[in-house]
Amino acid sequence: MPEITFVRGDATAPSAEGPRIIAHVCNDVGGWGRGFVLALSRRWSEPETAYRAWHRDRAHNDFQLGAIQLVQVEPRTWVANMVGQRGIRTGGKGVPVRYEAIDTALARLADRALALGASVHMPRIGCGLAGGTWARIGPLVTERLAGRGIAVTVYDHGDQAGH
Template structure:
């Protein structure tokens, strides 16, 4: 938290980051879990757990130690589970989904792996989805 897109969102709406930090210690906090946080009328932010640890300049930091050979923090199956859950919420609210290229920054994932997950979940269920390229 506090870097990348989260930093930008937290400046505008601090509640999603506060909620994520509260949720972190609960039993329901696990890879693949989603929590929706209302930030405005008819606008929710989805806190999704799609990575284990964070990437740093020194290597990978997990909850227990630095593990340079453990690979990137991204967990593609967890992201698939998050997106599948998001389909249910979006369809129930007749909502669209707007997001950056999730999992491709500090999580260390690749868009070539993430984009098909979005197509197989949100797009396959006709959830209007907009991806923002923040590097453009």
Template sequence: MKPIIYTEGDATRPQASGPLIIAHVCNDIGAWGAGFVLAISRCWKSPEKHYRQWARGQIESAPPFALGEVQFVPVDETITVANMVAQHDIRSDCGLPPIRYDALDKALEKLGTHALHLGTSVHMPRIGCGLAGGTWSKVEPMLLSHLSQRDVQVTVYDFSPV
């Protein structure tokens, strides 16, 4: 088991060498325009482009655009962005936050399998806990189960401009 590394910094500028995945949570309505995705779009255009195409059903080889699915978008020779669909809509519904923990659990399982297959580390902000409205005490055990306990190195970034 590899413990989760917590650090201050910018998850779009991972503090690692070698192949890596930057993971984040997306919504299930195809909207991209607030939160961490803005930082991703400032660095690379392809994750947003591919996400929007996926949401519109324009990528035939992709899994269905649905809660719990993940889209892996290579952005350079060593970095891949994981668009994990684990947020329903963009607003609270009947007092429930947009995060869907069951979908996040499925997405993290797929992320762990992909990271193991490629031999990558995984880097992320505190996924699901910003605009999605989740709590870290529910997210962290999923990271431990699907990534850390499978010997995937995870680094979680609390934003601090570098």
């Protein structure tokens, strides 16, 4: 079974050969403007545009916790918008991360990655603004992706190493 590879670097610039998917976690309220999405938007406009349209038309599509949206940004590169957090603020109901939704989204991502023959690249999803812990999310990534033979690289961007 492939192991997850951890590197220091930018998840928006994966160095792998072949098809690749950059995965990240989005919220379920249509918010895009803090955290890793800023790096995505600096590089490509399509993931934000697609996410906002997906959220806006949610009454007529599959937008909900656990859903994924694959957006092609280059001939062999896609961004996976994965809905894995409820809201955007930590408050009376705890942190926004929803581990079950991330688990569901990762299972759906695995199906798409296998169909494309793609490797998966990500920051430590759900561990920034969403408030999750890698101790809970890492095993999901291992089971859902690496456990199905998908090469996964997790990028720590300098000050995030070890969180």
